Amino acid sequence: DTGVSQDPRHKITKRGQNVTFRCDPISEHNRLYWYRQTLGQGPEFLTYFQNEAQLEKSRLLSDRFSAERPKGSFSTLEIQRTEQGDSAMYLCASSLDRQGWQETQYFGPGTRLLVL
């Protein structure tokens, strides 16, 4: 499967614990996005990377959240001191940014987080 992959697919944790999610984009895609989706809502933008540089962060991304893309390939999203309100589906998407190219974001299957 050459699509975007995410790991784990499901995570149950207790309030106050730290969790880390991983996203592997489509190879050669230089942009990587993170979104969060809660029940009954559409995905909401969290942050995005152009290669290894994190270029934009949403106000939704509190200081408990941190994302990295150290070598411009896979990315991790860490949530520290989880709260019940963090329970959501976390989606990753990747795209190829190239001049004259219509950028299309390809989504992964998501990581469903449940904070007890």
Place this chain on the structure above:
Amino acid sequence: AQRVTQPEKLLSVFKGAPVELKCNYSYSGSPELFWYVQYSRQRLQLLLRHISRESIKGFTADLNKGETSFHLKKPFAQEEDSAMYYCALSRLTGGGNKLTFGTGTQLKVEL
């Protein structure tokens, strides 16, 4: 602020009937509009985008800047069209095309 509104959470139609999924948006600049679809147990995927002006799986959508709408239409619904549909927008040019999504409309095509 940019916003996408999909007024219907659920739309139920009979097979062969026309379908129209509504989408309205607010955006201060020049947006690019998309429709994404999520079939049962599958990941979110792009259905169509306004700048391509193409028909995918019989669906079309026209950007109406005067009414700030981007409604998705299909003349004859098929059972396999049952899915969750999200309207989304991003800026047309410039770096970082983050998507702003609506809340989605569940389309159910009944036999």
